[in-house]
Amino acid sequence: MVISAPPTLPRPAPPFAGLALRREISCIRALAWRTDLPIATDWVALGHALEGAGLVRRAPLGGLERFLAATGDEVAILPASGRVQLRVHYTVPEHERRFAAERLFRLVIDALFHALRRS
Amino acid sequence: MPIVDLRELLAEHCLTFLAGIPYVYHCHHYNLFHDQTIDDALGEEDGARIRTTAAHNAFRELLASAFAMSGATTPAERVSLASEVFAWMGQGRLSFDVTRGGGRARSPSLHYGFAWREKYGSRVKRDEPADAVAAGFAAATNELAFDLAIDAIACAEHRCLATRDAECEFTLTPGMGHLSRPAVDEATVRRYISPPIPGADEDRIAAIASGLLEFMRGVQGDERGLVAAFNVFVTAHLPGYYNETVYEAVHHVERTAAAHVPAVEALMREAGQVCVFNTFGNVLLSPEWEGMVGPLSGIPTDMMAFCTAIARGLGFGHWLIAEYEPRKRLVIQATSNYEEPFYRARYGIAKKPRSYFVQGAALAIMLLAETVRWTDQPQLTNEYYIDLFRGKPRYRVEQTRCMARGEPLSEYVVDAL
Numbered sequence: 001m002v003i004s005a006p007p008t009l010p011r012p013a014p015p016f017a018g019l020a021l022r023r024e025i026s027c028i029r030a031l032a033w034r035t036d037l038p039i040a041t042d043w044v045a046l047g048h049a050l051e052g053a054g055l056v057r058r059a060p061l062g063g064l065e066r067f068l069a070a071t072g073d074e075v076a077i078l079p080a081s082g083r084v085q086l087r088v089h090y091t092v093p094e095h096e097r098r099f100a101a102e103r104l105f106r107l108v109i110d111a112l113f114h115a116l117r118r119s
Numbered sequence: 120m121p122i123v124d125l126r127e128l129l130a131e132h133c134l135t136f137l138a139g140i141p142y143v144y145h146c147h148h149y150n151l152f153h154d155q156t157i158d159d160a161l162g163e164e165d166g167a168r169i170r171t172t173a174a175h176n177a178f179r180e181l182l183a184s185a186f187a188m189s190g191a192t193t194p195a196e197r198v199s200l201a202s203e204v205f206a207w208m209g210q211g212r213l214s215f216d217v218t219r220g221g222g223r224a225r226s227p228s229l230h231y232g233f234a235w236r237e238k239y240g241s242r243v244k245r246d247e248p249a250d251a252v253a254a255g256f257a258a259a260t261n262e263l264a265f266d267l268a269i270d271a272i273a274c275a276e277h278r279c280l281a282t283r284d285a286e287c288e289f290t291l292t293p294g295m296g297h298l299s300r301p302a303v304d305e306a307t308v309r310r311y312i313s314p315p316i317p318g319a320d321e322d323r324i325a326a327i328a329s330g331l332l333e334f335m336r337g338v339q340g341d342e343r344g345l346v347a348a349f350n351v352f353v354t355a356h357l358p359g360y361y362n363e364t365v366y367e368a369v370h371h372v373e374r375t376a377a378a379h380v381p382a383v384e385a386l387m388r389e390a391g392q393v394c395v396f397n398t399f400g401n402v403l404l405s406p407e408w409e410g411m412v413g414p415l416s417g418i419p420t421d422m423m424a425f426c427t428a429i430a431r432g433l434g435f436g437h438w439l440i441a442e443y444e445p446r447k448r449l450v451i452q453a454t455s456n457y458e459e460p461f462y463r464a465r466y467g468i469a470k471k472p473r474s475y476f477v478q479g480a481a482l483a484i485m486l487l488a489e490t491v492r493w494t495d496q497p498q499l500t501n502e503y504y505i506d507l508f509r510g511k512p513r514y515r516v517e518q519t520r521c522m523a524r525g526e527p528l529s530e531y532v533v534d535a536l
Contacts, residue, residue: 025350025404025496029237061334064410076406085406090347094241106363106438 021105024085030097032048033086035105037112045115046108050075053111073104084108120189122207126336127305131315132439132455133431138184139304140177141358142208143434143457144335147234147349147399149390153361156229156253156386158485160368167251169367170360174255175270177359182263194264201260205253206344208355213289213344218437219265221272224257227287228343229287232280240281248279250287252360262290280324303359303464311463312455313527318439320348320386320424327425330411349405351397352450358457365413365475366462384475388516391479392508395487399429415493419445422488427451429481438477443529446489447532451481452520459522459529468525472518482516483508483532512536 024032037046048063051057053068055075065077072089086104088097127136135142144154158166182201185191191200198215206212211229216222232251239245248254258274261267273294278284301307304378318324340346346353365387402408403425412425423440430438435457442450444521458474470476486507491497492524513536520530 022500025401025498029241031347031482061407062330062412064406078406078409081178081409083406083409087347090237090345090352091343 019109021086021101029094030055030101031088031090033088033101033105035082035084035108037077037082039079039082041070041079041082041112042115043077046077046111049111049114049118050094050108050115055107063118069104069107071100073100075104120338122204123336123339125185125188125204128332128336129305129309130329130332131437132312133332133434133436134308134312134455134457135332135434136305137204137208137304137355138181138188140181140184140302141305141308141434141457141460142181142355143358144338144353144398145356145361145394145433146349146353146398146401147230147238148351148400149394150231150356151235151238151249151356152393153364153390154249154515156390157364157368159386160372160383163247165371167247169497170251170275170364170531171255171258173256173360173363173367174252175274176255176300176363177357178256178259179263179266179269180304180359181357182259184302184304186263192235194252197264198260201256201264202272205256206340209338209340209346210256210351210356211250211253211287211344212340212342214258215257215263217261217291219267221261221293224253224274224289225289226253226287226344227285228345229280229355230345230352231285233345235281236283237352240283245281247282248276248287248288250276250279251479252356253287254289255360257289257291258294270294278417297414300465302462303362307464308455308460311460311522313522315437315454316439316452318441318452319425319443320420320427320440324424324428324431324439327412327428328431331428332434334407335432335434349398349401349407358461362458362461363465363478365458366473370466370501387475388479388482389508391476391481392483393479393504394476395426395480395483396504396507397499398433399426399484400487400491402429403493404496404499417491417493419488420442422491422493423449423484426484426488435477447535449481449485449488450482451477451478451531451533453477453522453529453531454527455489456529462523469523471519471524472521472529473523474518474529474531477529478516478518478531482514485514485533489513 024034050067058066067075074087076085088100191197213226235249254274258272261272383517436455443454454509520526
């Protein structure tokens with residue numbers, strides 16, 4: 001008797017399973033990084049959470065939201081596409097830029113989960 | 120008077136002025152390539168001399184006008200305002216210790232030295248300082264602060280970020296004096312440009328250019344006097360500098376080594392290609408562009424329209440698309456640009472086309488629009504540039520009409536090979 005395995009459905013992915021930090025299109029060494037969030041993200045709540053984390057909201061530019069950290073690093077968000085650019089300040093030495101980008105990335109993810117909990 | 124109040128926009132011509140002197144925006148890739156081009160044409164020593172002199176002349180024009188318009192009369196006021204203007208332009212922040220006999224200037228952050236170190240520092244060792252623009256600016260500031268004649272002060276950089284020093288340092292000493300030339304100001308520019316005419320996709324191009332001009336009005340140097348935007352370092356810069364260096368270099372080669380003129384002209388054209396690839400490319404791929412205009416479609420006609428709008432938005436003049444046949448032919452026209460008014464004012468009627476920058480830019484626009492897969496989010500690396508522009512030639516460009524020759528507009532025809 002052959003017992004076939006029950007058909008399996010793909011397990012639903014966690015909503016942010018695909019989040020990753022990668023180099024953004026940039027000609028300057030390791031200064032611009034990127035992650036992409038689901039378009040369905042609650043962008044308003046995310047913005048509030050970033051402000052709650054100490055970032056300062058800059059004037060929007062068309063559909064672009066921008067948040068400035070005290071370090072001079074910046075988070076730029078395009079809700080229409082989910083593109084998020086993490087900009088490390090140019091005074092950060094090149095060998096430390098990846099770590100600075102990772103700290104920004106973690107800050108965005110923390111803000112994202114904070115926004116999720118509140119929504 | 121705040122520096123922003125010294126700005127003026129001739130909106131219909133897409134030309135920008137600071138204290139009545141033309142300025143445009145260029146990124147560090149272009150600025151470094153431009154300077155290298157001059158040195159390649161003339162050799163390092165003569166190249167550095169011509170670049171410093173051109174910066175000296177260009178900033179003297181700007182600062183003399185800025186001091187007059189803002190009522191800066193004392194040396195302290197003038198030195199302070201000059202430093203603020205330089206930093207506002209994204210050229211860096213320079214501090215002075217000067218008298219009427221010269222002195223010193225220093226900076227931890229100058230555009231050229233800093234950007235050179237960022238771009239090449241880990242791969243290339245440089246022996247010569249990179250900040251001829253700051254040296255010329257410093258000499259002009261020292262002279263005008265004390266109402267001295269042009270070239271009463273000479274300036275040399277002896278420490279530089281690009282040569283791995285911690286700061287840039289300059290020595291200002293009494294100079295030899297040379298002839299002053301009339302400023303190429305707004306009134307001069309107006310004499311040599313034509314009324315704008317519409318091109319293909321005019322409404323869309325005009326709307327995007329207007330938004331970009333407005334965005335650029337908010338761009339200014341940070342506390343270090345640098346501007347990081349669109350993933351590049353940006354400067355508000357003086358066409359007087361670019362033009363004097365280019366035309367003095369080309370004229371010198373025409374006088375001394377005529378056989379090399381085609382090669383030198385090709386170098387000057389390539390600077391336009393570098394600008395479109397790096398500056399335009401990074402603008403197009405930036406979140407700011409996506410926020411203002413939307414994601415890139417990659418459709419060639421869109422990309423050409425966008426590039427034309429960027430040229431206008433950076434203050435390069437009223438460029439327009441006159442004709443386009445996919446993969447075969449592109450005709451760009453300009454009723455104003457930043458090269459030809461300078462040529463007419465300084466050298467008179469040209470005997471041949473002289474708008475090298477737009478020649479290279481037109482070819483690059485065709486190549487980028489037809490070849491680059493923009494929706495794949497390409498990395499605009501040096502390797503990609505070489506692959507695109509130095510591989511098998513796909514297009515050639517010819518400037519068929521030229522305002523510097525007295526014609527009513529300039530025309531650049533790109534044909535497939």
